Amino acid sequence: MNAEGIYDAVVIGAGVVGASSAWHLAQAGLSVALVDAEGPAAAASGASDGAVSVASKKPGPLARLATASLLYTRDLAQGGPLSSAYHPRPSYIFGTGSAESAAIDALIAKLAQLGTAVRLRADGDATLLPGVGTGIDRVVALEGEGHMPGYAAVQGYLREPRIDRFWPAPVTALEESGSEVRIVLGTQTLRAKRVIAALGTATPRLFPTLPVLPRAGQLFVTDRGLAGQLPGALTSAAYLLAKTTAPSVLPKPPVVIDPLATGQYLIGSTREDHGDPTRVDFETLRELMLRAVEAWPALRARRVIRAFAGVRAAVSDGLPIVGSAPGYERVLLATGFEGDGICLSAVIGREAARMTAGLSPDAALAADFAALSPARFAQVQEGAA
């Protein structure tokens, strides 16, 4: 901060998006503080799976941004802040029946359009992945994707010593006047030239006009086991159908089985229209595990040792919100990443930092970032009025 006690930038929210933004600001030589109501990775980033996946993204801006973020995440993992957080691994998509097979065909076409970041390594029947369930007709193997636990990414970014930290410190108000923003944290007030608000599901509390809604997801973790280790994530093609069409809420969720670096499995996840992380239930666990065992029968020998829910920040139109906050000149929003924030965080943090430093986004991504601007809601409201 400068002699008058003003930071170049204050980032609110120490989830994976806020932590990435703060790291990138510090790399650019800006003075930066990171504030969180609770602490690092206290919300979605500490209670999620960590698939860094292009395959699951809706075609269009999200798929292109995810591709750029995957490539950049790999760079940051080469001795950079994500070196101990990001783990490359193959991904497998399985399907049964014609609708799921068609979804796999669409996926292959989408990946080809996106370049070479994620490649199709093999496309065949169940024999392609030894150990997969016998009821499965088709399996494709992809290479290029990886896994990154959200809290590990946050920890990686926070190794940067030039980030000042304030937590637990809930921001109760943002006051913009002239060339400065005052960030009110209860008894204390920080001053900054610019602010990045990466608040996740709490966004409407400071920005009530934005249609950010909670969408909870239950996740289950097994113990370790010697046998039956999956070489990479195993995702139902039904999940692609669900994620790439309307932002539907699924009562019977398609399953994703993610092998963790510890030798355990993470199995997820539901999409439920509420924000209560204590709602985790045995019937859902059983449903998900039934489907998981159909896909990967070796899971039958495991035990479930942990159950929890995370809450995603969903946006009414299914696209994240990145851009100048309505009603402010100096506040940038980066929120609404629903089930994709870990994957997108590297590129979002980099570009949010660029915009905060007064630069325009990377030219190749400018159009895609334009699609994420919060201005789209202002237009809808004016049109409706």
Next chain:
Amino acid sequence: MFNPEILIVGAGLAGVAAATELARAGHPVLIVDRAARAGGAIHRQPLPGQAGVATAAARWNRLIAEAEALPIRWAFETRFNGVDHQGTALLTGAENRMLRPKALILTTGAREAVRPRPGWTLPGVTTAGAAQIQLKTMGAAPQGRVVLAGSGPLLIALGAQMTRLKNPPVAIVEAGRPFAHPLTSLRLPLGYLREAAGYMATLLAARVPILTGTRLAAIRAEGETLVSTLTDGNTSREIVADMVCLHDGIRRNDIGLTDCPALSVLRLGDCAEALGARAALEAGRAGGRAMAQALATGTTPTAPNSPLLDRERAAQARLARIYAHDDFAALHSLPSDTVICRCEGRTLDDLRALGPAPRTRELRLLGRFGMGPCQGRFCGEWVARAISDTPQAPVPAHPLGEPRWPAAPIAVADLHAAAPDTGAAPPHPHGVHE
């Protein structure tokens, strides 16, 4: 529709007492226990064909006779994996299903605390409680040279029971100085004194060395034997044994047992407050009646209280003073590679790497403390003490975060076999004690 059962978890004194009161009030009751027979910690019954070691058998026989005359349904070798926010409980094992009970009573008893120290995870090192279970179910003392170490009245009790079964321990190593408080001791209830005097007479007659004010600092394996380092603050010495039983007190066992917005949950006996057998029986009866009353009036049951419970509380407080020691301060000077969390193999070094005052979430996500199958049941207290400036001070009830299910790991195969509750009658009629 079938009148849903009240689920009682744990068939020890508190659970069986609560079951009799509720059954007498006309409620259908299901009592489950992971063990093969009722009895809990104090009245653990011998395995079929074994002699066993009876403690206060008359009290138990009266209670069980009373319970068996009532329409209570028993499910042994059945594990309670927890209750979810909707009020669905999961049972696995012999009775394998989900059920939505009318109310839930948790009487899961106490668990043992064992302070980490170098070598505590070696083969041949166990807990005094585990050794006592073996003794009660098999009717035989652990074999070979056995050292009992740590702190608390259980060491003396187990030592005496082993002596009576013809294998006295080579030493009892007690961190406190229980014999240095004769005046406080005299104010203990007569029953306590009589029991302790019996144990002491047995130990003295067999000349079992009782080293008070002495800590077992470390254990190392040498060939087939275990060498323990003992210290009394000034001098240290070594003692050789085949087996070391550690015990650093008992705690309420409520890890993974959540409250539930959808139904009444009452904790009774040692699971609520570790006060021992007399209190558990009393709390079980009073709690069962309180639950019956609450169900009749549509209110929330309140935890039982009575003069007897107050007396037991006072007695436990005196015992704590008699056994006071500063052993937990040793956590600050342990070698940095000492394992704190057995499940995940996390050491003191891993804990210190989290910085001076790690938050619960950092302890879990980054430190991986409490992330194994035991959910922090064993390491939570020691993590809290090790990061505290005052390791002797009381620690929060849930140092690694709010409890959440599963209360015990759920085998995926059992989960699949667990049919959801359809509101139909249970698989076996009431009154069957299998």
